[in-house]
Amino acid sequence: MDFTSADGEQRYADLVAHAESVIVGLDFDGTLAPIVDDPGSAHIHPEAPEVLTDLAEVVRAVAVVTGRPARQALALGGLDEVGDAIGGRGRELYLFGQYGNERWTSTNRRVITPRPPAGLATFERELPRVLRGADAAEAFVEDKGLAVAVHTRRLDDPDGAFERLVKPIGDLAERHGLTVEPGRQVLEVRSHGMHKGLVVEYLAEHLEAGGFLFAGDDLGDLEAFEAVLDLRSRGLSTLLVCSASREQSALRDLADVVVAGPDGVLDLLRQLTRDAA
Template sequence: MAELQPDGTAGEQKYAAIAAAAAETLVGLDFDGTLSPIVEDPASARIHPDAAEVLIALASRVKALAIVTGRPAGQVVELGGLDAIADALGELGKELYVFGQYGNERWSGADRVVVGPPPPEGLAAFEAALPAVLSAHGAQDAYIEEKGLAVGVHTRRFPDPDGLAARLLPPLTELAGEHGLVIEPGKQVIEVRAPGMHKGHAISTLVEEVSPGAILFGGDDLGDVEAFEAVRAWGKATGSPTVLVYSHAGPDRGPLAGLADVEVAGPDGVLELLRELTDEARQG
């Protein structure tokens, strides 16, 4: 099985409780770094080639399946081939939920329409001022990802992407603050968006709508911290089983290492774990 963190026995016990309660379990997953490998160009990201088969098999054994991502909901539906997965889930009598832009947008297999608010005030002015700030710090060639409700500044194409991201963080934080926006740092990306919405809110919405008896959530980066915290708080408040899965690829210990119950090696490891869960739920 996957490596268990931080205490192998505790993580194994939590996973066993989820497997036993699979029929009442909500499975929530991040997209980039969890279901899709991290790539240099975010526009070229695609869901893992085995993901559709694994997710459809899993959906037949759990209560609900959701993808909670920082990407726009419509974009992740396209990159993930989620319409086809939603069709297959519909045949099983299940629904696929997608929460995009940290919960600001949502889409479901039932209505196939992205619902979300208008762009935040200040975003257009931030974007207008952004090139000058990037140029002043030698990052004029950074890839700018426009998300409609947010803007991502990617440094993956540079020789020292982590170092450049660290240098850009203070000036971009200052610029965002001037326009009433907040910063969400990630792996070689700095995202600027409206305050007040994060993945923890998406978890709370799912709990209200799905009424699960257990939750498994998997993520890979800072944007998933609030989701991890929301799942853990819900588990403590209700006494229900929870498992937090850290999709980790690379030598650095990321921000989720100290929060996770189970650690796996990137999207390959995530899908391996979900296969195991499906098999053990079937046998149970």
């Protein structure tokens, strides 16, 4: 792992010293699972289940915090089985889907989810016209139930299509009282009022955290990073981990540690488990 400063190295040492009270929050895509062209095939890294199970023994809690629907993350991550393994060691796995709108734990196996936001169905009906107008009619549209994601990764010019879509999709979302969350070649439209930062705040308060590590890879994790920085300002031991790739990462400047994608994230978690044992 590459620390971004001497302060980052010290923060890691402090986190190890307080490991028993530390919550580890992890994004899914780009952090636990490699980024792929087809979102439906973004399976968790094959070594992640064992790493997360071992980690759970030395920290307060492990939580997966993702923009994906919770049931989809459960299936692609095999998180039911991971939860069983963690439960077998007397700990609990937390899953927050759709930026925290959906919740699941390995103790209570039911996904708690609200109704879809008002305006989302109308937005989706009007979306094809916007895509055609931006010369991106072939963009992949993913219906997440509580959100709609427009992926440009499969197009011939994914970055160009993404830039052309930012304003018209933003305008359409605003007309229907929705918000846009940009990511790696994806624009996700959902309701206002929930983001990963609120999940960090909830976990820290609900589990009485003495420290917090969060690992993410793109703009959808920015609020989580900011919430961890707020915990840091209140005296908690914290560590921010950027799961970087060849694509631009929006989180590098805030991170204490930069690692190379899911492989690097798992290497860091293995090291944390060894150092805290």
